[in-house]
Amino acid sequence: MKDKFLISGALVLIFAGLFNPVMAAPNCDAIIVHGMRNIEVSQSTEAAVAIKYFNHCQKNLESLTDESLAAAEVEIFGQGAGGGNYSRKKREERLSQWCTTNSEAAISNRAAFSESQVFYQGAVSAWEKCNALQRKDIVITPVITPDAKTVNIGIVYHGNSDSILFYGLDSEGFTCSLTGPNNGPLQLPYKIKNRNVQASCYRQAASIKQRNGQEYEVLPRGTIVVKTASEPFQLYFPEEWDPGIPFREAEAIKKKLPLSESPIGTLINTTLPPEKFSSPLNPQYNESKWIRADGRPLPPNSIYEKITGEKNAPDMRNVESSLGLLDVVTVERKSGENVISAITQAGKDGEWKWLVTPRDIHGNRYNNDVEQDADHFQIYIDNSGAVIVQGRTFNFKHGRYGGWSPGEANVLGLSLTPKTNTYHYIKIN
Structure with a gap:
């Protein structure tokens, strides 16, 4: 069974990217309206409001062409709203007023917009094919009742050739009949000319279902496919429950939703800078729940402040600008031995930094004289990675050093990752 929260299916293709107002045929407007109704049935009325708002209300209405403005009117206000007798200015004002009125509801249902910004493939195909057929002089005009129980479809051909072949309808969940231009039955395939063929489809009756002790009327899902020699198109109708999702179930779901969210105080680290993290x-993203963790003052009455007593968000900018540590090694090396062999698998992708300290090192005299001598030690890593740890002794009497005497050193190695551009955000509500 399907309801606002349990619907699943093949949802594809962003509507805003598909709708090309320049090529749209007015007789196909009913499919747009029907697609919006499918969102209301499958998701919610709020989801439909959100998709209308984010599709059109963030545009400069004055810069839209007449066709684009008409497309927005059809989607927002319904069939027949694409222009009418209103002046251009009145049309812009009406759209602007709708956007202002529905702004808060749309923004608060941003998640619903994300879920519902795609159309079920049947509705998309129907709209596309309706316009494609129109460009081939095949005019298909669907009329769908508000309750989606009755569908009438007119089909006529206005092309230069003699006719176009019509192969009839395929339907699921509907019972359909065809009427020819002379109000009589059709013999399929039928040659449609410049006189209308009418299809009348009636949805199958609702069945009665029990759910948690409550009785519901459930309309089955349905499809209507119009088949011509050119290309078919399909209308889709989702399953409908009356009444909708039960009140008690809705309340239970609402109570569970906060439990599925991240806890207050959760820190997230992302590559998105603030202007992209807060993007529609x-x-x-919800501006009332997440803020940048950069030490800024908390907004008034946040749950995070009530829990912690803090007045400011934590400042994670030092962490963001620090190097990452992949691995640490400590080894012993004799003079001349290389540190490269100490690199580990865990730290192989990092940049290694080395520190050497003496472990066992002695000077070496020129001779056995003991007067006025001084030791000279060298401890470092050369450009090849070899550890140099050696000592010699200077004899003041003879003014000469003894030869270098190799020693041993302790080596500390750090594998560091370079700084990356990341940003921290904290959940406060």
């Missing part, structure tokens, strides 16, 4: 394209 990021459906998980």
